Amino acid sequence: MIPVVAMRLxxxxxxxxxxxxxxxxxxxxxxxxxxxxxxxxYPTPNELIVQQTLGHKAITSQLLLPLMEEEPDYRExxxxxxxxxxxxxxxxxxRLVLTVRLRPGAVWSDGQPLTASDVRFTWQAQTDPDxxxxxxxxxxxxxxxxxxxxxxxxxxxxxxxxxxxADVAPEAVLPQHAWAQxxxxxxxxxxxxxxxxxxxxxxxxxxxxxxxxELVLGRNPDYLEADLPRLQRVVLRTAADGAALTTQLLAxxxxxxxxxxxxxxxxxxxxxxLRLYAYSSRQYTFVSWNTGRSxxxxxxTRRALAxxxxxxxxxxxxxxxxxxxxxxxxLSDVWARDPEFEPWPHDPEAARTILAAAGWRDLDGxxxxxxxxxxxxxxxxxxxxxxxxxxxxxxxxxxxxAVGIDxxxxxxxxxxxxxxxxGNDFDAAVSGFAIDTSxxxxxxxxxxxxxxxxxxxxxxxxxxxxxxxxxxxRLDPVAGLEDLHRLQRxxxxxxxxxxxxxxxxxxxxxxDLESVEPNALSPLANLQEWAWR
Amino acid sequence: MIRFVLRRLxxxxxxxxxxLTLAFAVVALAPGDPMAPADPRIPPEQAERLRxxxxxxxxxxxxxxxxxxxxxxxxxxxxxYRTGQPVAELLFDxxxxxxxxxxxxxxxxxxxxxxxxxxxxxxxxxRLDLSVRVASLVVYALPTFWVGLMAVLVVAVGLGxxxxxxxxxxxxxxxxPAAAALDVLAHLWLPALVLGLSMAGDIARYTRxxxxxxxxxxxxxAARARGLxxxxxxxxxxxxxxxxxxxxxxxxxxxxxxxxxxxxxxxxAWPGLGTATLLAIQSRDIPVVLAATAYGAxxxxxxxxxxxxxxxxxxxxxxxx
Numbered sequence: 001m002i003p004v005v006a007m008r009l010x011x012x013x014x015x016x017x018x019x020x021x022x023x024x025x026x027x028x029x030x031x032x033x034x035x036x037x038x039x040x041x042y043p044t045p046n047e048l049i050v051q052q053t054l055g056h057k058a059i060t061s062q063l064l065l066p067l068m069e070e071e072p073d074y075r076e077x078x079x080x081x082x083x084x085x086x087x088x089x090x091x092x093x094x095r096l097v098l099t100v101r102l103r104p105g106a107v108w109s110d111g112q113p114l115t116a117s118d119v120r121f122t123w124q125a126q127t128d129p130d131x132x133x134x135x136x137x138x139x140x141x142x143x144x145x146x147x148x149x150x151x152x153x154x155x156x157x158x159x160x161x162x163x164x165x166a167d168v169a170p171e172a173v174l175p176q177h178a179w180a181q182x183x184x185x186x187x188x189x190x191x192x193x194x195x196x197x198x199x200x201x202x203x204x205x206x207x208x209x210x211x212x213x214e215l216v217l218g219r220n221p222d223y224l225e226a227d228l229p230r231l232q233r234v235v236l237r238t239a240a241d242g243a244a245l246t247t248q249l250l251a252x253x254x255x256x257x258x259x260x261x262x263x264x265x266x267x268x269x270x271x272x273x274l275r276l277y278a279y280s281s282r283q284y285t286f287v288s289w290n291t292g293r294s295x296x297x298x299x300x301t302r303r304a305l306a307x308x309x310x311x312x313x314x315x316x317x318x319x320x321x322x323x324x325x326x327x328x329x330x331l332s333d334v335w336a337r338d339p340e341f342e343p344w345p346h347d348p349e350a351a352r353t354i355l356a357a358a359g360w361r362d363l364d365g366x367x368x369x370x371x372x373x374x375x376x377x378x379x380x381x382x383x384x385x386x387x388x389x390x391x392x393x394x395x396x397x398x399x400x401x402a403v404g405i406d407x408x409x410x411x412x413x414x415x416x417x418x419x420x421x422x423g424n425d426f427d428a429a430v431s432g433f434a435i436d437t438s439x440x441x442x443x444x445x446x447x448x449x450x451x452x453x454x455x456x457x458x459x460x461x462x463x464x465x466x467x468x469x470x471x472x473x474r475l476d477p478v479a480g481l482e483d484l485h486r487l488q489r490x491x492x493x494x495x496x497x498x499x500x501x502x503x504x505x506x507x508x509x510x511x512d513l514e515s516v517e518p519n520a521l522s523p524l525a526n527l528q529e530w531a532w533r
Numbered sequence: 534m535i536r537f538v539l540r541r542l543x544x545x546x547x548x549x550x551x552x553l554t555l556a557f558a559v560v561a562l563a564p565g566d567p568m569a570p571a572d573p574r575i576p577p578e579q580a581e582r583l584r585x586x587x588x589x590x591x592x593x594x595x596x597x598x599x600x601x602x603x604x605x606x607x608x609x610x611x612x613x614y615r616t617g618q619p620v621a622e623l624l625f626d627x628x629x630x631x632x633x634x635x636x637x638x639x640x641x642x643x644x645x646x647x648x649x650x651x652x653x654x655x656x657x658x659x660r661l662d663l664s665v666r667v668a669s670l671v672v673y674a675l676p677t678f679w680v681g682l683m684a685v686l687v688v689a690v691g692l693g694x695x696x697x698x699x700x701x702x703x704x705x706x707x708x709x710p711a712a713a714a715l716d717v718l719a720h721l722w723l724p725a726l727v728l729g730l731s732m733a734g735d736i737a738r739y740t741r742x743x744x745x746x747x748x749x750x751x752x753x754x755a756a757r758a759r760g761l762x763x764x765x766x767x768x769x770x771x772x773x774x775x776x777x778x779x780x781x782x783x784x785x786x787x788x789x790x791x792x793x794x795x796x797x798x799x800x801x802a803w804p805g806l807g808t809a810t811l812l813a814i815q816s817r818d819i820p821v822v823l824a825a826t827a828y829g830a831x832x833x834x835x836x837x838x839x840x841x842x843x844x845x846x847x848x849x850x851x852x853x854x
Contacts, residue, residue: 035703041812043616050617051816132582134575188586191617208706211626213804216704235703239802240811244685244698248802251690251697385815414817418569434572452577 031532032232034513036524037245037254041238042215044191045198045206046179047172048125048133054434055259058522059236062204062217064172065224067100067119068165070437072519074282077335078477079437081165085114085173085201085224095160095475098168102151107222108175108199116153120145121176130185138167162477163438175199203229203528213238229528230515249274249508256513258523260506262320262388268508275516280333281505282520284326285389285432286497287380287396288456293427295376296457300358302495306344307351308403309396315501318391322506326499328488329433329441336439336477338485341492351403362404369404377406378427381420384411389430392500396430421456429456430500439477439484442468445491459496541841545834552830557600560819561593567614567819587614610824615816620824623809628828630700631805634728634797635790637721641729642736642786643779649733650740650775651767657745665741669734677793681727681800688723695723698802724801728793732786739782743775750774780844787836791829 040055047060061069068081068089087103106114123145126133141161146154155168178197198206200220207218215236219229237254239245246264248254250271260268260276268276289296289305296302311325327343330336360369360376369376380396382389393409400407407428412420420426433444433454443449446468447460467487471480491497507523509516515529568580568589584590588599603609610620646669653665672680689697696702700720701713708716744767747753752774756766795807802808806825813821 033704041616043613043618051615129582132579132586134572134579134583137576137579188612188617190619192622208704210706212623212809213700214703214706216706233704237699237703237802238804238808239698240808240815241799241802244800244802247685247690248696248698251693253697253699253703413563415567415569415819416563419566422569 029512029532033235034231034233034530034532035235035237035253035255037237037239037248037257039239039242039245039259041212042236043211044194045172046174046187046191046194048131048174049188049191051134054522058524059215060172061202061522062234062524062527063198063200063202063206064174065201066170066172068169070166070170070521072521072525074437074520075333075335078162079166081169086169089165091164095164096157098155098157098164099148100153100155100168102153103224104151106201106224108178108201109205109220109222110178110199111222112175112177112199113150114173114175114201115150116147118173118176119153120147121180122171122174125174125179125184125187126171128184130183131187141167160475162472162475163440166436166438173201175201204234207233223528225528230531231527234527246508255510256507256523258505258507258518260508262318262322262506265322265506265508266320273511275509275511277507277509277516277518278322278504279507279518280331280520281434281503282331282334282436283432283434284329284331284499284502285392285430286326286329286499288421288426288429288431288497289495290424290427290429290456290458291460291496292424292458293378294372294374295378296428298358299494300354301360302498303344303493304351304354304358304403305400305405306495306498307347307354308405309399309498309500310346311500312346314392314395317395318388319501319503323501323503326501328492328499329435329444329497330439330484330488331435331502334437334439336481336484338488341485341488344492344495348399348403355403355405360404367401367404368406375406376404378408380407380409380428380430381412381417381426382409382430383414383417385414386432388503389432393430422452422454424451424456424458426456431456432503440468440472441487442472445496457496459494461490461494464490464494537845538842541838545838548834549827549831552834553601553604553827554597556823556826556830557597560823561596567817587612604827610827611820613813613818613821615813615818615821620820623821624806624824624828627804627806627809629805630803631791631794631798631807633717634721634724634803634805635794637725638728638790638794638797639783639786641725642731642733642790645729645733646736647740647772647779649737650744653737653741654744654748654767654771655763657741662741665737669737671734672730673732673734675731677728677731678796678800680730681724681797684723684727685800696720700804720801720803724797724803727801728790728797731793732782732789735786736779736782739778740772740775743778744771747771747774777844777847780840780847784837784840784844787840788833791832 038055040053042056042059044050045060045063047056050056065084067084067086069084071080071082073080085102085106086100089098089100091098102116108114123139123142125131127136127139141157141159142155143158144156146156148154157164178199179194182193195206195209203220203223204217205220208216217234219232242259242261242264245254245257246260246267249257250267265276268274289302291297315321315323315325324332328341355369359371362369380393382393390411397407397409421429421431443454445455445459445464447465449455450458450460464487467483471483474480507518512533514531514533515526517526519525568583588596600611608621613620613623649665649669653662656662685697689695696719701716705713705716752770756770794805795810797803798805798807799811806828809821810825813825
């Protein structure tokens with residue numbers, strides 16, 4: 001009898017211990033630690049061998065500093081740069097040489113000095129064909145990186161351009177003494193190796209890593225800014241599902257969650273103890289009308305399509321207000337946006353009038369317009385997995401149906417649809433782009449980018465080509481402002497694409513965190529200054 | 534017996550090869566290009582370079598033979614397009630959490646199912662029996678993801694009786710072995726219970742009908758005539774009678790458990806094969822999706838094989854067949 005009772009007691013104690021452990025969230029907060037939930041893995045600190053996403057970059061910049069960091073001041077003017085590892089920089093008179101002086105006292109977390117040789121080694125890795133860095137094109141204009149002395153490095157360019165600093169500055173400087181031990185040809189074979197040889201120059205260093213689950217960053221005592229970071233430790237946890245992360249945030253198991261969906265944002269909004277940030281993502285979603293198809297060949301018809309679609313309703317319904325109505329590939333909060341730019345309103349009546357003037361009539365009475373015997377019927381394609389786009393496409397279909405156009409939404413695997421878009425083999429398609437601050441629109445609107453490039457619509461306008469080239473050639477982007485304004489007006493009138501919305505990035509933070517300033521460049525921007533109240 | 538085992542092993546290997554071939558064919562013959570650059574700034578030559586790097590510029594039969602050869606000789610499933618990690622390493626990290634969750638769920642479903650079946654069989658056609666039968670049907674009909682979501686919201690967020698997600702607490706690497714084990718158990722019990730519930734109803738119904746059937750047999754009547762207690766009759770003789778059928782159920786429930794584990798992992802942010810597969814699917818990471826499919830198939834084949842072998846051990850007539 002006694003053993004049975006003992007066993008029951010033991011079982012009850014075990015259950016209590018397990019449940020008690022599960023209830024541990026009631027314990028006081030550890031104010032030295034921050035726990036962040038993210039929807040991606042961080043497989044390697046070597047950004048040259050992975051798809052470089054904003055999330056990946058946000059973590060790498062905590063471990064490895066670049067020469068300079070972009071300021072989030074794109075509203076006021078072309079991007080400016082603040083020093084990171086670089087102390088000063090200066091162009092030669094012909095702008096073909098950039099001399100960068102490194103900050104004194106910069107060391108890796110193993111005590112080795114961070115020198116100009118590290119900068120040269122980074123450029124060699126970035127341009128090495130075996131490393132096959134996906135953004136190596138950004139270094140095309142750099143012909144050499146010369147080590148002048150331990151703290152001075154010279155970048156030699158083949159041509160001057162407005163993006164020279166952006167070509168040099170933003171990537172992490174890599175530790176030559178630690179990573180040169182492995183030949184470039186072997187870098188792609190084992191991304192995990194770089195964790196084993198990781199020495200940090202940023203505010204944090206790697207403390208622990210559980211692959212696929214968790215990354216623990218600890219304060220780097222050798223960081224250049226003596227009083228920073230203010231947090232002792234940051235724990236980054238991975239989950240595949242955004243809703244699961246939001247639930248953990250609501251349960252108090254996470255302090256920060258980035259990349260929240262609009263539906264989950266509503267669960268967070270108004271919750272005591274949490275703050276929701278909605279900020280520009282520098283992205284836009286648009287419909288490309290294939291101008292090679294007879295239905296979309298004339299600008300008048302494309303303008304009618306813009307008038308027919310109620311984009312505000314999409315933003316209010318699909319995005320629950322967490323987006324801005326789009327109208328131009330130069331986004332609404334970018335410095336070069338034309339202040340007098342008037343987006344097309346939602347006006348189905350005006351759309352019907354324009355369509356009639358363009359020769360579209362419903363002669364057979366089936367509710368669908370025809371021109372030259374061809375019904376206005378087309379496939380509206382998008383990528384599978386983009387739920388918001390798919391929902392929006394149902395609304396677009398209804399809006400177009402109301403003016404006599406039959407759009408058939410279809411989803412495709414990205415591996416299938418992307419080559420079709422690049423080959424202009426589609427009717428109309430909804431997709432999205434992230435846009436950097438260089439405002440170089442040549443890859444998306446220049447006629448040379450048709451067939452293989454990202455000018456999906458197959459749009460060709462000699463005046464636009466000339467304006468794009470003029471803007472790209474100006475060393476001072478501000479001097480090209482009038483060209484950029486003219487460009488926006490032409491694209492508005494020609495409507496090769498209909499910009500639907502500019503999504504906002506959503507991130508939630510524990511209200512007790514101070515100095516939190518996420519921005520379009522990074523949700524963890526200024527993480528080194530964050531602290532618990 | 535050895536010949537029988539070898540024959541079954543050979544059949545399992547052939548089946549696995551067929552699954553591998555079909556999975557490769559489906560992926561390879563699908564239209565599209567996984568290296569097409571989504572970023573407008575990336576020049577087409579860069580995509581060409583990556584295609585060559587991953588061997589996608591080779592004819593399909595060459596790609597297939599290389600892939601199969603690497604898998605068979607070195608267990609090398611290639612590299613993730615997204616993260617660059619060796620796929621075998623990535624899935625090796627993800628497999629133990631899935632096996633732990635599925636194993637715990639299997640245990641939960643058998644403990645719950647057999648327990649409820651016994652209760653129902655003790656008093657057939659009573660209110661209690663009816664309640665167990667109705668409850669088992671309801672539980673069987675409810676989708677795992679919905680039960681999981683409700684469990685997280687009510688048990689974890691509402692009542693605070695379990696963590697809302699993950700396999701460990703943050704920075705659990707600092708805990709000692711006992712505390713770490715307790716931490717994992719605290720995170721495990723709710724997803725395992727939710728996952729186990731889906732098949733527990735089935736097991737309860739099978740247990741009940743087997744036990745009632747046994748009590749009506751000559752053996753059951755003889756046991757009662759010998760004056761054995763009802764508990765002993767049901768627990769020892771009755772369950773021995775039900776064992777082959779329950780084992781057969783294990784081979785059926787293995788695939789369901791694994792597919793359910795994928796769902797449960799997503800809902801509970803459990804870092805296993807399901808999470809790795811979902812992340813791979815979201816980013817069209819074909820090598821990982823292919824390998825995850827193969828791992829899933831291998832687990833199902835292995836579970837069926839083990840169940841078959843155990844069944845044969847319990848019932849030698851099957852070996853003769």
